Amino acid sequence: xxxxxxxxxxxxxxxTAGDLTGKWVGxxxxxxxxxxxxxxxxxxxxKLDGTAxxxxxxxxxxxxxxxxxGKLEAGKLTFEVLMEEDGQDNGSISFDLVFxxxxxxxxxxxxxxxxxxMSAKVDLKRAS
Numbered sequence: 001x002x003x004x005x006x007x008x009x010x011x012x013x014x015x016t017a018g019d020l021t022g023k024w025v026g027x028x029x030x031x032x033x034x035x036x037x038x039x040x041x042x043x044x045x046x047k048l049d050g051t052a053x054x055x056x057x058x059x060x061x062x063x064x065x066x067x068x069x070g071k072l073e074a075g076k077l078t079f080e081v082l083m084e085e086d087g088q089d090n091g092s093i094s095f096d097l098v099f100x101x102x103x104x105x106x107x108x109x110x111x112x113x114x115x116x117x118m119s120a121k122v123d124l125k126r127a128s
Contacts, residue, residue, distance in 0.1 A: 020048040020072055020099055026124035028059070028108070033117050042124060044104075048072060057081050057095075075099055077106075091115075097122060 028042040043064070046055040053070030057079075070079035077097040083090040093110035104124040112118055 020046050020053065020077070022046065023127035024104055024124040025127045026104075026122070028120050028122055030118050030120045040120075042122060043127075044124060046070075053077065053079055072099060077104060093118075093120075095122065102126070 022045070024042075024044040024046065026042055028040040030038045030040055032038065041059055042057065043060050044055065044057040045064070046053055046067075051071050051073055053067065053072050055067045055070070056064035057067055058064040058081075065081045065083050067079045067081060071077075075098055077095070077099045079095050081093045081095070083092065091110055091112040093108050095106065095108045097104050097106035102125070104122070106122055108120045108122055110118055
């Protein structure tokens with residue numbers, strides 16, 4: 001009986017640790033076209049349904065944009081974000097990330113307001 005209880009507890013902890021659904025926070029280090037690097041932060045809320053990923057992403061909890069074309073397949077997480085405010089297009093970002101159960105890491109590329117190209121390194125951890 002003890003063995004069964006321990007196995008059930010271990011299974012529950014493993015499923016919780018490996019679930020993508022939830023809030024994630026961390027670094028978003030942007031490299032601009034001139035080579036300058038700017039440290040920023042990221043706040044992402046994700047929901048996983050099968051392989052489809054929905055949610056929002058932005059620099060903080062108060063400034064969020066909807067995730068489009070989100071999917072998680074074999075640990076590879078991809079999605080797009082259109083940065084629209086008051087109906088105005090302020091650019092878009094495509095994310096190519098890896099989810100290992102505890103962290104989300106990878107790169108993002110996009111265009112900012114006015115067509116400025118950018119790339120970024122992304123490093124997120126589950127929000128506590």
